[in-house]
Amino acid sequence: MSYKIVNKKKLNEVVYLMDIEAPRVAKSAKPGQFIIVVIDEKGERMPLTIADFNAEKGTVTIVFQVVGDSSKKLGKLEKGDSIKDFVGPLGQPSEFIHADLEELKKKKIIFIAGGVGAAPVYPQVKWLNEHGVEVDVIIGARSKDIIIFEDEMKKVAKNLYMCTDDGTYGFYGNVTMMLDDLVLNQGKEYDEAIVIGPMIMMKFACMATKKLNIPTIVSLNTIMVDGTGMCGACRVSVGDEIKFACVDGPEFDGWLVNFDEAMKRQTMFKTEEGRKALRNKDGDTHTNPNCKIGGKH
Structure with missing residues (x-):
């Protein structure tokens, strides 16, 4: 079975959207869930967060950044082309979908999206909006030309705050500076923050929310490689527990995540020598022994 690309859109110079x-x-x-894409018989497994889904049309939206050979190959495919495997949904869904709606409506929630993180933030904000829960959203990027999902987010967020590191659009500063401004200068109050973006951005966002005493959830989809819990790439320390982002997550308590360790693993995992060193260091905890490939084709 193959899966047809029914829509393709270039969001910026290196980011594409496909339905x-x-x-x-x-x-x-x-x-909050993700899928695994395999382009062809020789293709690598690519875990990608679900950016949107339409049960009536039978389509799933993915957004990806062209960084390696597999993503470059995917980026060259066009509308009408097909990919070999599209496995999912995988991972644990966002916790709020199980919460009492009336209680959820009372909470003041802010989503913080950095760069391509705006894509996985969107379906969460959309779901909440459809269920009568109003939330604020910050979207941050290095500059105006790489911002994505602004128009889509405007339709589902109560308040949307844009910021750029270089000041070319919206608030002049990064997402943590934007959050500080909202809380400390504008008097905003939040009960919870949900942060998705690059690892370094999530680390500093969690440092900021801790100072502001805003409990925080982060999504560690960026560290997934194989998407099964077997490669060891997404092994992460959350408090005093070992977790695997693709099986136990991808969402965790941001205050408990050891970001420095996770980022070091990301770097080491890029070389065979690094992967071997991690296997030796981790021992029996390198992979998830209870992992099972879930989801439907």
Whole structure:
């Protein structure tokens, strides 16, 4: 079975959006989950967060940044082309979908999206909006030309705050500076923050929310490689526990995540020598022994 690309859009110079025809995945998908793409027989497994889904149309939206050979190959495909495998939905959905809606409506929630993180933030904000929960959103990027999902987010967020590191659009500063401004200067109050973006951005966002006493959830989809819990790439320390982002997550308590360790693993995992060193260091905890490939094709 193959999965047809029914829409393709270039969001900026290195980021693409695709709608994939995958009815079963679309029917089962929930905010916070991811899928695994395999382009062809020789293709690598690429875990990608679900950016949107439409059960009626039977489509799932993915957003990806062209960084390696597999993503470059995917970026060259066009509308009408097909990919070999589109497996999912995988991972645990966002916790708020299980919460009492009336209690959820009372909470003041802010989403903080950095760069491509705006894509996985969108389905969460959209779901909440559809269920009558109003939330604020910060979208930050290095500059105006790489911002994505602004128009889509405007339709589902109560308040949308844009910021750029270079000041070319919106607030002049990064997302943590934007949050500080909202809370300390504008008097905003939040009960919870949900942060998705590059690892370094999430680390500093969590440092900021801790100072402001805003409990924080982060999504560690960026450290996933194989998406099964077997490669060891997404092994992460959360408090005093060992977790695997692709099986136990990808969402965790941001205050408990050891970001420095996770970022060091990301760097080491890029070389065979690094992977071997991690296997030796981790021992029996290198992979998730209970991992099972879930989801539907």
